Amino acid sequence: MGETIEKRYRVDGMDCASCAAKIDTAVRRMPGVEDVSVSVTSGTMTVRHDGSSDLVAIEKKVGGLGYSVTQLGGAAKAAPHAHGAHDHDDGACCHAHHHDHAQQPDHTHEHEHEHPAETSGIEGLHGHDHAPTTGPWWQSRKGRLTIFSGAALVAAYAVGHLVPSIATYAFVAAMLVGLIPIARRAVMAALAGTPFSIEMLMTIAAVGAVVIDAGEEAAAVVFLFLVGELLEGVAAGKARASIQSLTTLVPKSALLEMNGVTREVPAETLAVGSTILVRPGDRISADGTILSGESAIDEAPLTGESTPVRKGQGDTVFAGTVNGDAALRVTVTAAAADNTIARVVRLVEEAQESKAPTERFIDRFSRYYTPGVVAVAALVAVLPPLLAGGAWDLWIYKGLAILLIGCPCALVISTPAAIAASLSAGARRGLLLKGGAVLETLGKVNAVALDKTGTLTEGRPKVTDVLSFGRSEAEVLTYAAALETGSSHPLALAILARAAADGIRIPAATDAKALGGKGVTGTVDGTPVFFGSPKAAGERVSLSAEQTSRIAALNDAGKTVSVLIVGDALAGAVAMRDEPREDAKSGLRALTDAGVKIVMLTGDNRRTAQAIGEELGIEVRAELMPEDKQRIVGELQRQGLTVAKVGDGINDAPALAAADVGIAMGGGTDVALETADAAILHGHVGDVAAMIALSKRTMRNIAQNITIALGLKAVFLVTTIAGITGLWPAILADTGATVLVTINALRLLAPPR
Numbered sequence: 001m002g003e004t005i006e007k008r009y010r011v012d013g014m015d016c017a018s019c020a021a022k023i024d025t026a027v028r029r030m031p032g033v034e035d036v037s038v039s040v041t042s043g044t045m046t047v048r049h050d051g052s053s054d055l056v057a058i059e060k061k062v063g064g065l066g067y068s069v070t071q072l073g074g075a076a077k078a079a080p081h082a083h084g085a086h087d088h089d090d091g092a093c094c095h096a097h098h099h100d101h102a103q104q105p106d107h108t109h110e111h112e113h114e115h116p117a118e119t120s121g122i123e124g125l126h127g128h129d130h131a132p133t134t135g136p137w138w139q140s141r142k143g144r145l146t147i148f149s150g151a152a153l154v155a156a157y158a159v160g161h162l163v164p165s166i167a168t169y170a171f172v173a174a175m176l177v178g179l180i181p182i183a184r185r186a187v188m189a190a191l192a193g194t195p196f197s198i199e200m201l202m203t204i205a206a207v208g209a210v211v212i213d214a215g216e217e218a219a220a221v222v223f224l225f226l227v228g229e230l231l232e233g234v235a236a237g238k239a240r241a242s243i244q245s246l247t248t249l250v251p252k253s254a255l256l257e258m259n260g261v262t263r264e265v266p267a268e269t270l271a272v273g274s275t276i277l278v279r280p281g282d283r284i285s286a287d288g289t290i291l292s293g294e295s296a297i298d299e300a301p302l303t304g305e306s307t308p309v310r311k312g313q314g315d316t317v318f319a320g321t322v323n324g325d326a327a328l329r330v331t332v333t334a335a336a337a338d339n340t341i342a343r344v345v346r347l348v349e350e351a352q353e354s355k356a357p358t359e360r361f362i363d364r365f366s367r368y369y370t371p372g373v374v375a376v377a378a379l380v381a382v383l384p385p386l387l388a389g390g391a392w393d394l395w396i397y398k399g400l401a402i403l404l405i406g407c408p409c410a411l412v413i414s415t416p417a418a419i420a421a422s423l424s425a426g427a428r429r430g431l432l433l434k435g436g437a438v439l440e441t442l443g444k445v446n447a448v449a450l451d452k453t454g455t456l457t458e459g460r461p462k463v464t465d466v467l468s469f470g471r472s473e474a475e476v477l478t479y480a481a482a483l484e485t486g487s488s489h490p491l492a493l494a495i496l497a498r499a500a501a502d503g504i505r506i507p508a509a510t511d512a513k514a515l516g517g518k519g520v521t522g523t524v525d526g527t528p529v530f531f532g533s534p535k536a537a538g539e540r541v542s543l544s545a546e547q548t549s550r551i552a553a554l555n556d557a558g559k560t561v562s563v564l565i566v567g568d569a570l571a572g573a574v575a576m577r578d579e580p581r582e583d584a585k586s587g588l589r590a591l592t593d594a595g596v597k598i599v600m601l602t603g604d605n606r607r608t609a610q611a612i613g614e615e616l617g618i619e620v621r622a623e624l625m626p627e628d629k630q631r632i633v634g635e636l637q638r639q640g641l642t643v644a645k646v647g648d649g650i651n652d653a654p655a656l657a658a659a660d661v662g663i664a665m666g667g668g669t670d671v672a673l674e675t676a677d678a679a680i681l682h683g684h685v686g687d688v689a690a691m692i693a694l695s696k697r698t699m700r701n702i703a704q705n706i707t708i709a710l711g712l713k714a715v716f717l718v719t720t721i722a723g724i725t726g727l728w729p730a731i732l733a734d735t736g737a738t739v740l741v742t743i744n745a746l747r748l749l750a751p752p753r
Contacts, residue, residue: 003050003051004034004048004049004050005048005049005050005051006046006047006048007046007047007048007049007055007071008044008045008046008047008071008072009044009045009046009047009059009062009069009070009071009072010043010044010069010070010071010072011023011038011043011044011045011062011067011068011069011070012043012067012068012069012070013066013067013068014038014040014043014067019040019067020038020039020040021194021412022065022189022192022194022197023036023038023045023062023065023067024036024038025192025193025194026061026062026064026065026189026192026193026194027045027047027058027061027062028193029192029193030053030054030057030058030061031052031053031054032049032050032051032052032053032054033047033048033049033053033058034048034049034050035047035048036048039416039420040413040416040420044072045062055071059071061192064188064192065185065188065189065192066184066185066188137230137234142226142229142230143230145178145181145226146178146223146226146227146229146230148177148178149174149177149178149222149223149226150223150227152173152174152177152178152219153171153174153219153220153223155170155174156170156171156173156174156216156219160216167216168213168215171215171216171218171219172210172215172218172219174219174223175206175210175215175218175219175222177222178222178223178225178226179202179203179206179207179222182199182202182203182222182225183199183203185197185199186199186200186202186203196370196371196374198407198409198734201374201403201404201406201407202221202222202225202404202731204400204403205218205221205400205401205403205404205727205730206218206221206222208396208399208400209221209397209400209727211396212392212393212396212397213393214397214727217726217727217728218727220727220728221404221727221728221730221731224728224731224732224735225731225735227735228731228732228734228735228736228738228739229735231735231739249283249319249320249341250267250283250285250319250320250336250339250341251267251282251283251285252266252267253265253266253267253285254266254267254270254276254285254286255276255277255278255279256270256274256275256276257274257275257276257277257329258274258275262277267285267286267319267336268336268337269336270285270286270332270335270336271332271335272332272333272334272335273331273332274286274331274332275291275329275330275331275332276288276329276330276332277327277328277329277330278317278323278327278328278329278330279323279327280295280323280324280325280326280327281322281323281324282322282323283320283321283322283323284297284317284318284319284320284321284322284323284328284330285319286319286330286332286333286334286335286336286339287316287317287318287319287332287333287334287339287340288316288317288330288331288332288333288334289314289315289316289317289330289331289333290311290312290313290314290315290316290317290328290329290330290331291313291328291329291330291331292313292328292329293312293313293326293327293328293329294310294311294312294313294326294328295310295311295312295323295324295325295326295327295328296308296309296310296311296324296325297309297310297311297317297321297322297323297324298321298322298324299318299321299682308324316333317330318339318340318341319334319336319339319340319341320339320340320341340681344427344432345427365411369406369408369411370406370407370408372406373402373403373405373406373407373408374403374406376402376406377399377400377402377403377406378399380395380398380399380402380721381395381396381398381399381400382395382399394723397726397727398720398721398723400727401720401725401726401727401729401730402717402720402721402730404727404730404731404733404734405713405716405717405720405730405733405734406713407734409734409735409737409738410705410708410709410712410713410734410737410738410740410741411706411709411710413738413741413742414702414705414706414708414709414741414745415436415702415705415706416436417705417741417742417745417746418698418701418702418705418744418745418748419436419439419440419698419702420745421701421745421746421747421748421749422439422694422695422697422698422701422748423436423439424749425694425748425749425750425751426691426694429687429690429751430680430681430682430687431678431679431680431681431687431690431691431694432678432679432680432681433677433678433691434677434678435677438661438677438678439694439695439698440695440698440699441642441660441661441695442644442661442678442691442692442694442695443692443695443696443698443699444642444660445596445642445643445644445660445661445692445695446595446596446597446641446642447596447597447598447599447636447641447642447643447644448591448596448597448598448599448643448644448645448646448688449598449599449600449601449629449632449633449636449643449644449645449646449655449659450598450599450600450601450618450645450646450647450685450688451600451601451602451646451647451648451652451665452600452601452602452604452609452612453578453602453604453648454648454665454683455646455647455648455665455683455685456580456581456584456588456600456612456616456618456685457578457579457580457581457584457612458578458579458580458581459578459648460490460493460494460578461490461491461494461560461576461577461578462494462497462498462576462577462578462579463477463494463495463497463498463574463575463576464559464575464576464577464579465554465559465573465574465575466498466572466573466574466575467550467551467572467573467574467575468572469547469570469571469572469573470569470570470571470572471564471566471571471572473572474502474504475571475572476564476571476572476573476574477495477498477499477502477504477574478499478504478505478506478507479524479529479531479564479566479571480495480499480531480562480564480574481495481496481499481504481506482506482507482508482509482522482524482529483509483512483520483521483522483524483529483531484496484520484531485506485508485509486512487520491560491562491576494576495574495576507524507525508524509522509523509524509529510522510523510524511523515532515536517533517536518532518533518536519531519532519533519536519537519562520532527566527567528567529564529565529566529567530564530565531562531563531564531565532562532563533562533563534548534551534561534563534573536563537563537565537570540565540568541565541568541569541570543563543570547570547573550573551563551573554573554575555607556607556611557577557611558577558607558608558609558610558611558612559575559576559577559611560575560576560577561573561574561575561576562574562576577608577611580612580615580616581683581684581685583684583685583686584616584685585615585616585617586685586686587684587685587686587687587688587689588616588617588618588685589617590686590689591688591689591692594689594692594693596689596692597636597641598618598619599618599619599620599621599632599636600612600613600616600618600619600620600621600622601621601624601628601629601632601645601652601655602620602621602622602623602624603622603623603624603625603626604622604623605622605623606620606622606623608622609622609623610622626652626653626654626655627654629645629652629654629655630654630655630657630658632655633645633655633658633659634658637658637660642660643659643660643661644659644660644661644662644663644688644692645658645659645661645662645663646663646664646665646680646688647662647663647664647665647676648664648665648666656676656677661677661678662676662677662678663676663677663678663679663680663688663691664676664678664679664680665679665680665683666679666680666681666683678691690752693752694748694752697748697752698748701744701745701747701748704744705741705744705745708737708740708741708744709737709738709741712733712736712737712740713733713734713737715733716729716730716733
C-alpha cells in the first residue's frame, strides 16, 4: 500500500448539509479514495487517497453535481490521525523540559502552503444553480433563477385569470422553469450514490402534484423551494464570511526597506528576513519582530484585546494589527501565506471539517431517517385508499406533502452550523479550537491543570522591590543597571526594564566581569561595585539581622534577591519575580465559580510556586518532571473528572496529550497554534473559562436547533395527515426550519452577554 496523499479543494456553491453529503458520497466512491472531509461552512473539501486516484475525474465528479472546484496547494502527506480530543504532535514530547519557562519557537522551519490553483472549468455544468453568495443575492445564478421562477409563477396566475382554460398548462410551465435544474441535480446525485436527496424528493412531489391535477400548488412549491435555498445560501455565506473576513485585515501593500531605500511593494511578496517600515496608524502587513522603535499596538482585530499593547525592540507583532503612535521597523518572520491570520483561517477551516460526536450521530441517524420518511409517505399515500376506501388523490397529495416535510436538511445542519459559528466566533476572540470534538468536550471539563511560568505568570521576571541599605532606591537601580548593561540574562533584562521605566540615566561600567554563581563586579564612576547573591555579598560585607530578615522575607515570597555593594559598603538590594498575569486571579475565580477544580502543575521550586499559589488561591503541585504532570492528569481522570491541561505547548507536551483537552497559551506562535487541541492567542487566563462557556453555549444552541428541526416537522406531519396543511406549508416546514436553524446558529457569532 502506497503512502496516503492529501489534497484540499475550495468548493463553491455548498450551502446546506445535503450539498456536503452528496459530494462526500460521490467522491468516496471514486477509486483510490480513502477518506473525504467536506465542510459546508468553510466551503472546502479534503480528499485523502492512496496516490492512484484520478484527481481530474474527482473534480469532474464534483463538477457534475454542479459545484465549481478550485484546487488548493499541492499534494501532501496526510496527517497520521484526524483532529480530535487527543490530536497532538507526539513529536513535541521530545522537547519537554522539567521547568516551566516559556520557550520561543523556531520560525525557520518550512510549512506546506496552500495556493489557489486553476478551477476545473466545470462550473455550472448540468445547470446546477448553486453559486457563491459573496455578492448581492440577486446577482447570483441562484438569485436569478429564483426571480425568473417567481416571475413565471406570477405570469401563470395572470394567464390563468385571463384564459382559465389554459391555466393548468401555464402553471405546469411555470413549475418547469424551476424544476428542470432541480431534477437535473436530483438525477446526478442519484447516479453519484445519493438517491434520497432533497432535490429528488422535491422532483417526485412536484411531478406527483401535477399528476393529481395540483399544478398550481406544484409551481408554488417549486418557487418556495428556490426561495428557501436562496435564504440558506445567504445564511451560509454570512457564516463563511465571519472567519474569511479576517483575511481582509492584512493590508495589500507594505513599505519595504532595502539598501537604505524604502519602497512600496505587495505584502504577499514579502520574504522572511525582510525589513519593513510601519508608520503610525498603519496596519502591520506581516508577522515580525520589532527591529527598532516603540509603540502601542492595537491587537483587537486579531485577539479581541481591547487595550493596545506597548511593544518595543525584540517584541513580536502580528499581521493585521494596528500600529499606534510611533514608526516601527519590523523584521518579517513569516511569509504572507503563513502569517498568524492565514494560519488562524486555515486551522478554523480544517476544524470545521472534523465532526463532533453529536454531529456524527445526527449524520448516522439521517441515513435511516430519510428512507424511513419515504416509506412512511408511500404508506400514507397507498394504505388508506387500499384498506379504507379513501380517495386516491387526497391521500397521494398527503403522501407527497410528507415527502417534503421529511427532508433532513434542517436536522443535519443543526449541529455543524452551530459548531462553525462557534469556531469562527472563538477565532475572532483569539480562542482557537481544533474541531467540533474539542468544542464539545470543553463543555464537559470540570478540572483544569495549569502550568505556572508563561501561563499563570508573565513568563519573565520583573523587579518587585528595591531595598535601600544606605543608598537611595534610584541609586541602587542606577548601579545595578550599569553592571547589567549588555547582558541578556532574564534578571538583567528585568533590572534594565525597570531602570528604563523609571527614566534612570545609566552610566557606563568598566572592567565588568561575571563571577560564576556569585554575581557581577565592575567599576562605575570610579567606584568598585558588586551586584550578586546575598551569600556572596555576605562574604564581602556584614549584613545586619534586620537586613538578613528583610531579604529572607522576600525569598519566602518566591522572589530572587540580588544585593548591591558600592565601594566597601552595603548599598541596597533588588528583588525580582515572575509575577502573575494581571487577569490570573479573576480568571481562576471564573473557573471556580463555574464549579471547575483547578490545580497548578509546575517544575519550579516549591517555595516560589507556593508563594504564587497562595497569592492566586490555587492548589500547587511543584518540582514536577514532565512525566509527573502527565501522571497527575491521569489521576484526575481516574477520579471521574474531564481534564483540560493549560500550558505553553512545549514544556507540557506529555500532559497536554494525556488531558481530555490540551490548551496552549501563546501569542500566535507556531506552538500555540499547532501543538494542542486549542490555543489562547493573547494568553489571558480568563479565556480558559471563556472557552468552556462558549462550548456550553454551543451545546445549548445545538439542542435548540434539533428541537426546532424535529418540532416543526412533527407539527406539520400531524397537520398534513389531518388535512389542515398541504404542499406549500410542507416545503416551508423544510426550508423554513433550515433557515431558522441557521439563523439561530449565527447568534453564536455575537459576543456573549
